[in-house]
Amino acid sequence: MIRRQPLLEKIFVKPIYLDYNATTPVAEEVVEAMLPFLQRHYGNPSSNHPLGRAAAEAIEDARMHVAAAIGADREEIFFTSGGTESNNLAILGCLLGEGQTIEGQADGHIVTSQIEHPAVLEPIRRLERLGWAVTYVPSNYDGVVEPETVKAALRHDTRLVSIMHANNETGAIQPLADMAAMLQDREIIFHSDAAQTLGKISFQVDELGVNLLALAGHKCYAPKGVGALYIRFGTPVHAVASGAQHERGLRPGTENVPGIVGLGRACQWLVAQGEAPQQATATLRDELAAALTAQIPGLRINALSAPRLPNTLSVVFPGVAGHEILQRASDVYASTGSACHSGSGSRSATLENLGLSVEIARGTVRLSLGRETTAQQIEQASQSLVAAWQSLVETPVQD
Numbered sequence: 499m500i501r502r503q504p505l506l507e508k509i510f511v512k513p514i515y516l517d518y519n520a521t522t523p524v525a526e527e528v529v530e531a532m533l534p535f536l537q538r539h540y541g542n543p544s545s546n547h548p549l550g551r552a553a554a555e556a557i558e559d560a561r562m563h564v565a566a567a568i569g570a571d572r573e574e575i576f577f578t579s580g581g582t583e584s585n586n587l588a589i590l591g592c593l594l595g596e597g598q599t600i601e602g603q604a605d606g607h608i609v610t611s612q613i614e615h616p617a618v619l620e621p622i623r624r625l626e627r628l629g630w631a632v633t634y635v636p637s638n639y640d641g642v643v644e645p646e647t648v649k650a651a652l653r654h655d656t657r658l659v660s661i662m663h664a665n666n667e668t669g670a671i672q673p674l675a676d677m678a679a680m681l682q683d684r685e686i687i688f689h690s691d692a693a694q695t696l697g698k699i700s701f702q703v704d705e706l707g708v709n710l711l712a713l714a715g716h717k718c719y720a721p722k723g724v725g726a727l728y729i730r731f732g733t734p735v736h737a738v739a740s741g742a743q744h745e746r747g748l749r750p751g752t753e754n755v756p757g758i759v760g761l762g763r764a765c766q767w768l769v770a771q772g773e774a775p776q777q778a779t780a781t782l783r784d785e786l787a788a789a790l791t792a793q794i795p796g797l798r799i800n801a802l803s804a805p806r807l808p809n810t811l812s813v814v815f816p817g818v819a820g821h822e823i824l825q826r827a828s829d830v831y832a833s834t835g836s837a838c839h840s841g842s843g844s845r846s847a848t849l850e851n852l853g854l855s856v857e858i859a860r861g862t863v864r865l866s867l868g869r870e871t872t873a874q875q876i877e878q879a880s881q882s883l884v885a886a887w888q889s890l891v892e893t894p895v896q897d
Contacts, residue, residue, distance in 0.1 A: 514875045516832045518868035525719040531763035535756040553755045560762025567765035569702030570728050576745045577758050580725035581693035581714030582617040588689050588710040589621045591735040606657040607631040611643045613848045614662055618691050637851040641670035641801035645677045656686050663692040667835040667848045668801035669810025678707025693717050697768045698807045709733040720764035724757030779867050780808030782876050787811055789880035815861040818890040826886035830879050835864030
């Protein structure tokens with residue numbers, strides 16, 4: 499029998515990981531916090547014995563740390579399996595009445611943006627198919643959804659506005675506080691997908707002014723399979739799945755105790771580090787941008803004029819496809835940022851909103867840094883990417 503060689507055994511060159519917007523490694527401090535709940539403290543948090551109570555107490559400690567990280571009350575935090583579930587629970591849960599099913603009657607209007615993640619767009623499209631009215635507002639050419647654009651889309655029956663905190667492709671940070679101020683005197687629920695921002699920038703929910711905020715563990719050095727939803731006191735949200743009364747009846751299913759502990763520890767760790775790592779990452783990001791710009795004529799930096807996540811650099815390599823760059827710069831692990839879908843030549847809605855043609859958008863590569871990224875890695879990555887571009891310009895590869 500032929501034994502397949504595991505992929506990890508085939509990697510001989512130490513990679514430069516620049517795909518932190520896709521997922522982050524689990525921090526050592528987080529792993530250490532989780533291990534006891536994988537081995538010794540394995541009780542079901544619903545069980546009324548010492549093992550169960552230890553698990554339940556660990557969940558509440560984690561809830562406190564997540565709340566502290568975003569300036570919320572611990573009772574406003576509900577644990578989920580990740581950003582996608584949090585967004586679905588927020589969107590569907592606030593628009594469905596108690597006891598009403600997803601097949602219930604449509605009743606109102608939703609405003610969202612064209613640049614949202616599928617975790618937001620798909621539940622909204624599901625509601626749209628059931629008869630809800632939806633307005634998809636564009637961003638400007640800097641990748642920012644302008645508050646006035648949202649305001650112009652509002653109707654008398656608008657019940658939900660959903661705008662992401664920061665775009666996963668370009669890193670453009672959206673002016674949520676300005677939008678919230680505009681919505682303050684209206685009975686409209688304001689939801690935001692903050693999967694990309696926790697741990698990359700500091701923020702407080704009261705400053706953002708949101709009613710609902712979705713968080714994802716694996717974007718902030720916690721494990722995959724855990725997330726949280728912030729629900730401001732007084733915001734009506736109902737369960738969209740049926741089961742027992744976990745998470746105060748809002749999210750049924752036995753809690754992922756190790757994952758929740760990991761998310762809580764990650765939040766505690768990030769808060770303790772302060773903003774210095776964010777500033778250091780921004781410096782490295784800018785050094786990478788400068789090195790690429792200096793050696794690649796015509797290189798474009800997407801959303802350059804917008805406030806951006808300090809770790810995110812979306813660039814367009816002229817005259818080539820992004821996936822070709824990454825194939826040749828094989829030591830750089832990054833993403834095309836959804837610019838080209840399986841060679842189809844299409845572009846993402848985010849890049850379309852930036853005004854990029856399909857031909858130009860195909861050259862997009864998203865480079866996202868993390869807390870483990872070093873200056874040496876940035877230098878090596880810039881050299882590899884420049885060499886890849888130069889080789890492609892000299893000997894183009896066919897799609």
